[in-house]
Amino acid sequence: MEPLSTMPGVALAGTLMTANLGIEELLRTLARRPAIRGLVVCGRDSPRFLAGQSLLALFRDGVDPERRSIVGAAGYLPLLRSVRLPEVERLRARVEVVDARGECDPLVLGDIVQKLLARVRAAPPPAPGGRTAEDGRAASGDGPSGRVPGFHRLRAGGRRVGLSRELDGFVVISLDRRARRVVLRHYGGDLTPRHEMTGVRAESMLLGLLSAGVITDPAHAGYLGGELTKAETALRLGLPYVQDVPLREPGRPGDAVLPVHEREEAPAVTDVSPGLPDLAEFLTAVVTGLGLEGGELDPDVPLGTQVSVESVRMIELAILLEEELGLDLPPDLDLRRCSPQELYEALTG
Structure with a gap:
């Protein structure tokens, strides 16, 4: 699709894979790009998924509001569960779709694009509110519940069974x-x-x-x-591999970390980059990694002074910090000699 995406008048080009999630993502993209008023369906359509045929059916016949299925679509599971029907109708009114399935010649497609571009530029802008489906059903609702199904957010985390417990070996x-x-x-x-x-x-x-x-x-x-x-x-x-150690580029040195007693006092952390845990979440992860259910840690006292845990727990803590929280532990960092606050600053500073 690279030659097509560089043609004058083409805002974006890509491959439509499915008649459900793929079309939903395309509709969301069109909704975010109101300047796009034309769409060319070209190339080979998958004989199994028939995403191109389903997209053309959507713009021609719309969506059954009860079943949330694309009317007249022959594709595999042509269901639109996560888009609002009024938005679909507005897009059907705004965007002109050209059926060029089977055409792959960039020169021919370029001519199709230019003709489509001339038509949409000459046409008046669509009236707000969209159009109704041909069978007269109103497009103002999203089915009986009036709501679009959404995802239930889950938190990453949990604990792996300790190495001392024999399960599968x-x-x-x-x-x-x-x-x-x-x-x-x-x-x-x-x-x-x-x-x-x-x-x-x-x-x-x-x-x-x-x-x-x-x-x-x-x-x-x-x-x-x-x-x-x-x-x-x-x-x-061709990267080095060591079990339970994050992948690194060949020869990449680890950042040296001074022992606690040799470090200068670091300023208090007042801002944390997006995606990094805050101190409270970090302390919770450390408590979990050390197996201290219901316990608390003093953020200013070294871990080795506060808790007495076997070395395997420290290994599991390191794995949790790297794999669950996405923090990169320097190879010479001594977890026992670091306080939780110092460890947090070393990893997020």
């Missing part, structure tokens, strides 16, 4: 770069070798573990899915 993941394979070895809780698997795709490897009954704990499965994906990425891109 544990796995060791490595790369065989000569064979270009990800290698997974499964051990029992007593270190007895149990299973070995090699593969190149994280998804197929995880599905193999699940179908064989090797992994039964959902938290462990989630961890392995992320870790196998990381290993697959490292194998494909």
Whole structure:
């Protein structure tokens, strides 16, 4: 679509994949770009999804307000659940659609675009309010409830089962770069070798573990899915891979962090960049990572002084901070010697 997107008069160009979510996203884009008044449906239409045919049917016949289905669409599940019908009708009134399905020649498409551009420039702007569907149904509602379904927001987080608890045993993941394979070895809780698997795709490897009954704990499965994906990425891109350590560019040095007693006193944090947790959320994550259910931490006292936890808990805390909160821990950071406040400032400052 690159040649088409550079043509005069073309605001945007792309591939429409589906007759439901794809069309909904296109409609939202058109609603945000009121200057767009023409649309050319071109290229090969998927014989399975028929997104192009469904889009043309939408602008020709509209949406059934009860079923939220595109009238006359032959595509796979042509349902519009997350757009408001009055907005759809306004777009149908504003945008002229040209059926150029099957046409891929940039020269021919350029001529179609210029003719469409001339027509929309000569036409008067559409009247506000949109038009009604051909069968006379009003377009002022969004179905019986009058509301568009929305997502229920969930918080990322939770705890993986501690390494000291024996559930499925544990796995060791490595790369065989000569064979270009990800290698997974499964051990029992007593270190007895149990299973070995090699593969190149994280998804197929995880599905193999699940179908064989090797992994039964959902938290462990989630961890392995992320870790196998990381290993697959490292194998494909030639990056170093170490289990439970974030991917890094080859040879990238870690930022040095001075011991607590050698640091200058840092100013109080008054602003946190968007996307980073605030101090309260950070303290909650630290309490969770150390397994201190219901406990509290003094933000100014080193962690090693406040709590007595085994080294594996510190490892799990580091994993939680990096994977759940997206914070990058310097490799020489001593968690035991840092107070929560100092740790927070080192990671977010």
